[in-house]
Amino acid sequence: xxxxxxxxxxxxxxxxxxxxxGSKPAERSEALARRKTQRAAAAAPPLxxxxxxxxxxxxxxxxxxxxxxxxxxxxxxxxxxxxLACGVALWQxxxxxxxxxxxxxxxxxxxxxxxxxxxxxxxxLFLNSNATGNxxxxxxxxxxxxxxxxxxxxxxxxxIGRSRVLMDYLDPLLQFFRSIPVxxxxxxxxxxxxxxxxxxxxxxVAGTIWPLLLNTIDGARSVDPVQVETARAFRYTAxxxxxxxxxxxxxxxxxxxxxxxxxxxxxxxxxxxxxxxxNGIGYEMDQANSAFNLPDLWSALVLLGILGYLMNAxxxxxxxxxxxWHRASHG
Amino acid sequence: MLDVTELSRxxxxxxxxHLAIADxxxxxxRGELLTIVGPSGCGKSxxxxxxxxxxxxxxxxxxxxxxxxxxxxxRLAVVLQDYSRSLYPWLSVADNVALPLRRTVKGRTxxxxxxxxxxxxxxxxxxxxxxxxxxSGGMQQRVAIARALACDPVLLLMDEPFGSVDAQTREDLExxxxxxRAERGITIxxxxxxxxxxxxxxxxxxxxxxxxxRIRAILRVSLPAPRxxxxxxxxxxxxxxxxxxxxxxxxxxxxxxxxxxx
Numbered sequence: 001x002x003x004x005x006x007x008x009x010x011x012x013x014x015x016x017x018x019x020x021x022g023s024k025p026a027e028r029s030e031a032l033a034r035r036k037t038q039r040a041a042a043a044a045p046p047l048x049x050x051x052x053x054x055x056x057x058x059x060x061x062x063x064x065x066x067x068x069x070x071x072x073x074x075x076x077x078x079x080x081x082x083x084l085a086c087g088v089a090l091w092q093x094x095x096x097x098x099x100x101x102x103x104x105x106x107x108x109x110x111x112x113x114x115x116x117x118x119x120x121x122x123x124x125l126f127l128n129s130n131a132t133g134n135x136x137x138x139x140x141x142x143x144x145x146x147x148x149x150x151x152x153x154x155x156x157x158x159x160i161g162r163s164r165v166l167m168d169y170l171d172p173l174l175q176f177f178r179s180i181p182v183x184x185x186x187x188x189x190x191x192x193x194x195x196x197x198x199x200x201x202x203x204x205v206a207g208t209i210w211p212l213l214l215n216t217i218d219g220a221r222s223v224d225p226v227q228v229e230t231a232r233a234f235r236y237t238a239x240x241x242x243x244x245x246x247x248x249x250x251x252x253x254x255x256x257x258x259x260x261x262x263x264x265x266x267x268x269x270x271x272x273x274x275x276x277x278x279n280g281i282g283y284e285m286d287q288a289n290s291a292f293n294l295p296d297l298w299s300a301l302v303l304l305g306i307l308g309y310l311m312n313a314x315x316x317x318x319x320x321x322x323x324x325w326h327r328a329s330h331g
Numbered sequence: 332m333l334d335v336t337e338l339s340r341x342x343x344x345x346x347x348x349h350l351a352i353a354d355x356x357x358x359x360x361r362g363e364l365l366t367i368v369g370p371s372g373c374g375k376s377x378x379x380x381x382x383x384x385x386x387x388x389x390x391x392x393x394x395x396x397x398x399x400x401x402x403x404x405x406r407l408a409v410v411l412q413d414y415s416r417s418l419y420p421w422l423s424v425a426d427n428v429a430l431p432l433r434r435t436v437k438g439r440t441x442x443x444x445x446x447x448x449x450x451x452x453x454x455x456x457x458x459x460x461x462x463x464x465x466x467s468g469g470m471q472q473r474v475a476i477a478r479a480l481a482c483d484p485v486l487l488l489m490d491e492p493f494g495s496v497d498a499q500t501r502e503d504l505e506x507x508x509x510x511x512r513a514e515r516g517i518t519i520x521x522x523x524x525x526x527x528x529x530x531x532x533x534x535x536x537x538x539x540x541x542x543x544x545r546i547r548a549i550l551r552v553s554l555p556a557p558r559x560x561x562x563x564x565x566x567x568x569x570x571x572x573x574x575x576x577x578x579x580x581x582x583x584x585x586x587x588x589x590x591x592x593x
Binding site: 224226227229230232233234235236237240244245248249251325326328330 | 332383385407408409413416417420421422433434462465
């Protein structure tokens with residue numbers, strides 16, 4: 001369980017000085033000047049280096065209600081979209097000239113999307129019957145799959161993480177099963193379950209349980225020993241320990257696992273629908289592929305991108321709300 | 332009320348075992364404030380954990396109010412040195428204080444009221460709704476003290492409680508402990524590595540020597556009752572006692588160094 005699956009976090013880079021080593025003699029004076037700034041930086045208290053230990057004044061001042069742009073960063077939410085807009089514009093220009101059948105221009109893709117899904121009434125968010133008949137089942141499968149994964153993964157992960165015996169016995173098993181690429185297990189699922197929602201949900205569950213389970217185990221194992229000793233010293237009951245110590249302490253890791261599981265679930269949803277389904281986004285893609293309808297194929301890809309982005313954004317906002325204490329106390 | 336008899340605790344087993352404390356015997360009277368002082372690594376914390384039932388002794392025993400301590404006894408509370416980690420960051424200050432009361436006090440509002448009352452005692456009633464990480468180190472330690480007091484303990488164990496706060500805050504917290512003791516008559520065991528502190532707050536001072544921790548001496552502190560950070564510290568008695576404790580701690584660690592040299 002040594003391998004920690006962590007999504008990359010945006011941390012302010014503390015060390016700017018790694019490249020400063022090994023400077024040539026010719027650059028000595030410059031290096032000297034640099035060293036001075038380095039020393040000044042060393043005199044300042046380290047940022048965020050304290051981990052869980054010390055209280056951090058900056059974090060204290062920031063408080064719960066701090067406003068931040070989406071995912072932090074220096075640049076505003078709007079200006080970061082400019083790059084995407086420029087990319088789309090360039091693609092439009094390029095594809096408009098080439099008339100390539102494989103790379104239709106964004107305008108063609110957009111009109112395909114519009115015709116296929118978004119020409120419904122405004123009261124239905126412009127979704128037409130084809131959209132509700134295909135996008136909703138796909139999202140439903142992801143939702144059901146992730147719900148099952150959370151219902152199994154979180155309790156099991158906490159149990160394994162907090163129990164030495166379970167850990168010792170189950171670790172080899174977990175390592176074995178998680179190494180099996182779930183995609184290759186698809187024939188087994190087709191044999192086990194009927195083709196359709198059952199098999200698709202099973203595929204999503206079998207694939208996404210691992211990041212959630214392993215992260216939960218990891219989080220439950222690394223509950224701060226001082227916090228555990230406090231629970232012992234004040235004789236907290238088993239329920240209080242679980243609900244008010246172990247679960248909240250594991251929650252950041254659960255969210256990390258969930259974020260990985262979410263992006264994986266989108267892939268597995270499409271894959272399972274490609275293999276065998278009578279509706280869904282993957283099914284639509286399969287249809288478009290058979291008909292050699294490339295604008296439709298592209299429009300499905302764009303739709304998947306939008307869905308993935310929105311799902312991530314929702315999870316991010318939920319995490320921000322639930323883990324406000326974690327952001328503030330750990331910086 | 333508390334009797335510690337020939338208490339020893341070893342870590343590890345067989346020839347590799349490391350003896351942390353050996354043959355520690357002393358007793359504490361009701362309402363007394365006993366300080367335990369010694370060089371770092373002399374087993375002070377181990378001793379406190381054995382008394383609190385958090386750690387089983389290798390031999391010897393602890394008797395609290397006539398009953399041997401085998402697990403954490405009722406109406407015992409602790410304040411650890413690492414206040415920032417002993418408070419739960421996901422709970423508000425009041426919820427942190429109220430959490431130990433779930434076992435004894437029925438009803439959310441009753442627990443809440445008890446928590447706020449305890450926070451008032453330490454002068455932090457205004458901070459009830461805030462979170463631990465929004466408070467300074469000294470304030471966090473006050474919350475930890477409030478949490479201990481909310482349990483209405485008969486015995487309070489404090490493990491280097493003021494080890495990581497600044498000097499001014501440390502003095503305030505020392506006076507807070509003395510005030511609480513005077514008001515409620517709680518029996519307190521306070522472990523510290525600060526010789527001045529051990530004399531200033533203590534009724535008696537237990538001096539431990541290191542490797543393994545043994546009792547070097549037990550000194551009675553007969554300084555006048557309402558102690559004052561400035562006046563008390565300039566009394567000849569205080570100066571004399573602190574020199575005495577200092578000498579004992581120092582000679583203990585020198586003897587230990589000599590032993591290691593041989």
